[in-house]
Amino acid sequence: MKGFVLGGTSSGVGKTVAALAVTRALQDAGEEVQPAKAGPDFIDPSHHEQVAGRPSRTLDLWLEGTDGLRRNYHRGEGDICVVEGVMGLYDGDGSSTAMVAEALDLPVVLVADASAGMESVAATALGFREYAERAGRDIDVAGVLVQRAHGGRHAEGIREALPEDLTYFGRVAPNSDLEIPDRHLGLEMGEERPLSEDALAAAAENVRTDRLLDAAREPPRPSDDEELERTGARIAVARDAAFRFCYPATTERLRARADVTTFSPVAGDDLPDCDGVYLPGGYPELHADELEASPALATLADRASDGLTVLGECGGLMALCESLTTTEGETREMAGVLPADVEMRDRYQALDHVELRARDGALTAPAGGRLRGHEFHYSETDPDTDARFAFDVARGDGIDGDHDGLTEYRTLGTYCHVHAESGAFDAFIENL
Incomplete structure (x- = not known):
């Protein structure tokens, strides 16, 4: 083409x-x-x-x-x-x-x-x-x-x-x-x-x-071919007005390696039966009332504490935290899986390509592994003093300037959006 x-x-x-x-x-x-x-x-x-x-x-x-x-x-x-x-x-x-x-x-x-x-x-x-x-x-x-x-x-x-x-x-x-x-x-x-x-x-x-x-011209082909092994896993992907920032290649990779089902926390869907959950980025701050009342987030909190594998990116991170405060000063309870509170700001807090280094074995990278991604958000996350991070920030801002990837149980939430070519979603699937 x-x-x-x-x-x-x-x-x-x-x-x-x-x-x-x-x-x-x-x-x-x-x-x-x-x-x-x-x-x-x-x-x-x-x-x-x-x-x-x-x-x-x-x-x-x-x-x-x-x-x-x-x-x-x-x-x-x-x-x-x-x-x-x-x-x-x-x-x-x-x-x-x-x-x-x-x-x-x-x-x-x-x-x-x-x-x-x-x-x-x-x-x-x-x-x-x-x-x-x-x-x-x-x-x-x-x-x-x-x-x-x-x-x-x-x-x-x-x-x-x-x-x-x-x-x-x-x-x-x-x-x-x-x-x-x-x-x-x-x-x-x-x-x-x-x-x-x-x-x-x-x-x-x-x-x-x-x-x-x-x-117009046709670009050269890649020098290597991918071989993707399919698993029998079932992944639930949030897809609605609050969780809409998902690259097409990410969806393609997940579907190539697992069975994918979508659900809408905003519409009142409950969490489907699954082996893992992916919450993409989006606009949870515009739908905080619906998310606070969502049965999916309540079920997610219970299942995460039982060891369900959960990955949240940016908006997904926000929904996994304990609370979300809008720019109007209204605070709404979120899933409460990750020990942090989130507050929206009037000005963006981070905008850049980022690089993360896994501190230990993380859900999306092995110990010492590096992930390249992107961050752009208006929210600020305030972790509890005993919060644990999965990544050190080599480039970018992350959650506190030095770290990204709040982790609890088998749940990981990052401000960093990664692409399927990073290998992060392959690692996520293999860690289910």
């Missing part, structure tokens, strides 16, 4: 809307689109899925490594892959958009905001390409897709200013109906605020799909 990367000149230039407009344009041209996101994001991919009709792949060099990155790409389905970048093209030391494009050998379509520029847009694109050449980076900046650009003289001026070897891939006209509302952790989810169909169709009209298809 061929593909290309939409890389921004900076954050805030409209990469997500551009990715959605390009996806719609390619679909209108008869192409089956596989969306993807460079970087450890859960929210932008939800908008991709709303338009493309299939889950968006997560492509992050820090989380997956080169082979894992390529493996995850080639697990996608469709005729063409549209990869939305993260931040500006060259920004980020763990896994920038440029690093992902370089590892996959995909061309970069530069997304530039043309609302206050014309010839300067061409100068910017030329600078981005020459920066790669001067830095000795193998980054192919193929051309420009301009955001918030009017037609007529505005678009024509940009086209005329571009050198012959930088392609004009079209434009997305300014339209207030293309704005996606945001909240803490980023944009609102795709199923909550899908873009107007009419606005998206209009945005797609000025995208040059013929030129995008001509520029």
Whole structure:
């Protein structure tokens, strides 16, 4: 499957809307689109899925490594892959958009905001390409897709200013109906605020799909093949508005190795019969009342104390603690498995790629083993003085700046989100 990367000149230039407009344009041209996101994001991919009709792949060099990155790409389905970048093209030391494009050998379509520029847009694109050449980076900046650009003289001026070897891939006209509302952790989810169909169709009209298809390339294959041994285990995965941050590759890995059943604590489901539980991240703070009343969390508390294997990431960690206090100052009881209280803050408490080192044998890593992941949260966790941690933090913030992974019984809760390529979910399954 061929593909290309939409890389921004900076954050805030409209990469997500551009990715959605390009996806719609390619679909209108008869192409089956596989969306993807460079970087450890859960929210932008939800908008991709709303338009493309299939889950968006997560492509992050820090989380997956080169082979894992390529493996995850080639697990996608469709005729063409549209990869939305993260931040500006060259920004980020763990896994920038440029690093992902370089590892996959995909061309970069530069997304530039043309609302206050014309010839300067061409100068910017030329600078981005020459920066790669001067830095000795193998980054192919193929051309420009301009955001918030009017037609007529505005678009024509940009086209005329571009050198012959930088392609004009079209434009997305300014339209207030293309704005996606945001909240803490980023944009609102795709199923909550899908873009107007009419606005998206209009945005797609000025995208040059013929030129995008001509520029697209197929990445190299991974150098190794995975062999996954299936077990007879049954894993219960929380899946609802409070627990929605789960990479597609994680679900695929769990289903490849075990029987998976989903349940909704928010909807009042009880915990299904299972050998292990996975609570992904999400927005438990927005559903604290429902979680306090959830029979699933009460059953989980009982079964965890009896030795049931439980893994919670970020929002899952929060739900496993004793209490959760919202930004409005309302405190709600949670499962009470982990000895800590959680309180929401008005500003984010951590945002970075992270690396953890297992202190002893942990649920997701052997003693001394290292896990790479990502953290982004607005909550602060206050552990009891006798709380036990599974990991030391080599990079990032974790729970207290030095440690992550609160552990009790056979339950582990971390602020760190990990990808299936880390091996963490294989270790989780093998420890059931």
